[in-house]
Structures are given as C-alpha cells and as structure tokens.
Amino acid sequence: MSVKNKSAPMFRVGDWVTLLYGPQRVLAQVIEDRGRLGVNNQRLYRIRLDQDQDDDWSAFEAPEDALEKAVVPDKNQVMHYLANGGLVELLRSNRDGGNKPPRRAWLTYLRGKGVSHTFIGKRGLIGGAEVPFNALDGDSVRPRMRDDVIDYLKTFNLTTDEAEEVINAVGTTP
Numbered sequence: 001m002s003v004k005n006k007s008a009p010m011f012r013v014g015d016w017v018t019l020l021y022g023p024q025r026v027l028a029q030v031i032e033d034r035g036r037l038g039v040n041n042q043r044l045y046r047i048r049l050d051q052d053q054d055d056d057w058s059a060f061e062a063p064e065d066a067l068e069k070a071v072v073p074d075k076n077q078v079m080h081y082l083a084n085g086g087l088v089e090l091l092r093s094n095r096d097g098g099n100k101p102p103r104r105a106w107l108t109y110l111r112g113k114g115v116s117h118t119f120i121g122k123r124g125l126i127g128g129a130e131v132p133f134n135a136l137d138g139d140s141v142r143p144r145m146r147d148d149v150i151d152y153l154k155t156f157n158l159t160t161d162e163a164e165e166v167i168n169a170v171g172t173t174p
Helices: 075-092 143-154 160-170
Strands: 016-021 024-036 043-049 059-063 067-069 104-110 114-118 126-130
Touching: 016 043, 024 059, 075 104, 075 114, 075 143, 075 160, 143 160
Parallel strands: none
Antiparallel strands: 016 024, 016 067, 024 043, 043 059, 104 114, 104 126
C-alpha cells in the first residue's frame, strides 16, 4: 500500500491572493479551503473577489495553481496614495473621538483604484494601527501631532524619513 504525498496547502483562509479574471489580475480573499476536490486531486479554494462594499462581492472556487499570493503595495504606491489625499482621509476619519471605539485602518488594493484604505481588517494587506485622534487641522497635520502621525505612517512599512516626506507633501498648520 502506497501513501500518496499530500502537500500542505499554499493558502489559508483569510489570505489575499491574485488571479487572472478575464483580461486582468484581480485581488481576492480565500474564504474556504475546499480541499483536494479538483481534477487530478487538485486543491480548490473558495475565494471572494474584492469589491468596495461588503454587499458587493462575488465568490467562487478556483484551483490552487491559478492563485498567487498577493503582495503588499510597494512603498512608492503607498507614499503616493498617502501624500495625495489618502492620509488626509484617514486622519479625517478619527476627528470625533468620544465614546466611539478607536478607528483602525489598513491599506489594500481596490479593483480599478489601486492602493486605497479600508476600515475592515479582513480586507487589509498592511497596517491596522489606530488612526491618530484629532491629528488634522483643515487638510493639514497639526504640528503637535506630527510624531504620532509619523508613528502611524510607520505601520505601513514606511521609514521615519518616508513618513516625514508624506507629511511634508500634505503639510502642517502653522
């Protein structure tokens, strides 16, 4: 009796992957490991295509060899997104404070939009730290909050110098 080699799964539930969907590569999340149910005992995964809203998604099965591990956005993409409105949007999301739970944000890819942010942890690729409270004055960073914002930006794998560059692009109030 021979024992068939059962390799470990390449992906786990919650992993972000990319796949060819029509003419383009798209981002999807593994929502179920269906096991070796495919042709020639190939492992199948149930995946959810990433969409902007929770109620706007599509799920289907895909073979393991059709999927690739999604990579986090590169620093240039992250810095461009944050310096061109992304940081202001994120900081604006946590202006109120009060009795609300801390606001956490991640960076991800959105189909057709490139790098964007999400407040839904399971959709994030990088980040997850609490958005600094009341760090924005108009569309500029409050000077007394600069260090907090730098620490926050470093959670997106930016160096201190890169975080400073983003803040300088956004600007600070006098």
